Amino acid sequence: MSKHHNMNFPFIYQKILSIYHFIYGKIYNFSYYISPKRVQHDTDQFHIGKEDIEKQEEEKEEKEEPTSPKFTKCCAFFLIFSLAFLMAVNTMDDIIYESVLPYIKAEYGMNNVHSKIITMMFIASCAIFAPVFFYFWNTFSGLRVLFGAIALMIMFGVGSTYVPKKEFWIFMCLRSLLDSVKVDYMASTPALIADLFDDDIRIAMQTLLYVLNTIGCLLGTIGGSYIANYIGSDWRMALRVAPLLDLAALGLLAAVTRKPGRGGMKHKADIHQKKTTLRSDYLDLVSNRSLVFVCVGFALSGFVTRGMSIYAPTLLNTTRIMANTTWTCVTTDCTFDESLTYGLGKCLSTASGIIIGVEINKHFQKRNPYGAPVVCAVALLVSVPLLCIGLLLVGISTVASQILFFISGICLAVNKVLVNEIILMVVLPNRRGWSFTEKATLGWLGNVGGEYVLYWASKLLEIKFPHSELIQNHRMEFLLFIYPLVALIGAGYFLLTAKYLKKDAEKVTQFLNTPTIDEEQPEIP
Structure with a gap:
């Protein structure tokens, strides 16, 4: 019995081993087809010839073609x-x-x-x-x-x-x-x-x-x-x-x-397969002056947009109440009318500003391919006098103030798409996720600042000057002039972006034009 068992053991072992290899092969093939597409090239760890790389790419395309519509x-x-x-x-x-x-x-x-x-x-x-x-x-x-x-x-x-x-x-x-x-x-x-x-x-x-x-x-x-x-x-x-x-x-x-x-409709695998380290990615994003300046300018623009959308309706409504101006209520709660009117105007001005900004930049690029920051800066500079005059005319004509606020909203919305194009110019494709996250985080901080800075400043003036009727009744009008000043600072950051944009964009272009088969890739300084 024992001898018969020993004679059959190699046969059983071979069967088990063949079944194991069969199952392992099926799992490996299945994991290959369902695995996500990697950014880095498969040959990052091994230096092989250009012909071998092209051969591997052709084999991958043949395998992925029936499974990748x-x-x-x-x-x-x-x-x-x-x-x-x-x-x-x-x-x-x-x-x-x-x-x-x-x-x-x-x-x-x-x-x-x-x-x-x-x-x-x-x-x-x-x-x-x-x-x-x-x-x-x-x-x-x-x-x-x-x-x-x-x-x-x-x-x-x-x-x-x-x-x-x-x-x-x-x-x-x-x-x-x-x-x-x-x-x-x-x-x-x-x-x-x-x-x-x-x-x-x-x-x-x-x-x-x-x-x-x-x-x-x-x-x-x-x-x-x-x-x-x-x-x-x-x-x-x-x-x-x-x-x-x-x-x-x-x-x-x-x-x-x-x-x-x-890659999308135009598959650009060679661009996304550039070999970079996490350290070089982080250092480049922190030291990229164009990226930092354009994100700060975008945050300051959001600061102004958010603050005006919150406090401008309140100011207009308070002015009407103090002037005893009659106003036909549109909604059940009359206090909601100003916010609704300003919200509709803000929606229309934002959509108009986005389209106008893209069209102006399209024509301006024919003379200056790196002129998008200049367009953003000029738009913010134009919004400064519009906001100032609109705030000064609140006590005289609320209709004129609303028209000026509407035009300034168009100017503030010009940079929404152009900022993304600037980031795409100065950031490598495999770093775009982080760069846009950085932009969103600073933009959110700008929105929060536009909402709370004026509120805290108003409370501080109320506590410091409790007996001043001028401060108590008109402190909101005075504090709203912070927003034109912030818009002016934001325009300065966009101008700084224009100063360094060409140099940073050329670095990215030079990096993308380097060969992908070298063992070591040059890092962006």
Whole structure:
């Protein structure tokens, strides 16, 4: 029995070994086809000849051709509208959250100290998620990252509605993570569009996306206010509306996630396969003067836009009340009329400014290919006197002030698409995710500053000069002149960007034109 067993053992061992190799081969082949497209070249670790590289590329194309359908223009336009829908849903979620925040504070016992801690937690979570998204945008295809980010938003949004009363900090952590994911993944949509389109088509698609985003934000604001009023005090149910819409968008986007990794309609694998280290990526983004200056200029422009959208309606309404001006109410709550009117004007001025900025830059590029920062700077400089004159005319004619505020809104919106084009010029393709995240983080800080700096300054003047009627009655008018000053500073940063743009763009071009088969690639100084 033992002898028979020993004779059959090698045969059984060979069978088991063959079955193991068969299963391992199937798993390896399956993982190869479902694995995301990598940014770096497969030959980064081994130095091989140019002919071997071309042969491997041909073999990969033959393997990927039957499993990677072409990303058509129809799918591209569908993606643009899906992104605009997601931005509208994000705006709706923010409006709903702000509307039901008093009920949340009452249930969890929140105070002003908690609100400040929440803001700090949000900034910290943004800083944590920024390098994470940077890694994923460099490693996986943009659509896969977008797909995963929406899934995270759904989990954080729904999970926050099931947190019990005693676990307040868990709720705050989930909401902070949700907001940071919104900021980081929506900030990288220009990089995704850059992977799909080139040159003039890319600019047109970015323009379409931002115009649709403006319209979607207005619709999201109206829809969010209606939903919050309809649901009432049941804040948990109200906060579940946006995740349901995100789930619908997730199903729609599943139709366009079948594309190959990077390159889009014009596959540029040789550009995205450049070998760079994480250290060189980080140092280049920090030392890139054009990137830093244009992001600061964009943040200051957002500072002015956000602040004027909040305090200009309040100033106009206060002026009408003090002048005893009769005004026909459009809505049930007459105090909402100024915000609604200013919001509609801001929507129209933003859309107009985006289109005008792109068209002016298109004609200006024929004489100066690096003139986009100059266009942004001139637009901000034009907005300065418009804002000043509009603030001075508030007590004389509110209609004239609204017209000047509308024109200044057009000037402030000129840089929205042009800033993205500047970043694409001075940043390598495998660093775009981080650079756009940096832009979004600074832009968010600018928006928060535009909202709270004036509020804190107003409170400080109220405390310092309690007996001055001039300060008590007109401090808002005086403080609003901060925004023209900030716009002037922002124009200066755009002019600094114009000074270094050509040099930084030529560095990127020189780096991309180097061969990809060398063992060591030159780093951008």
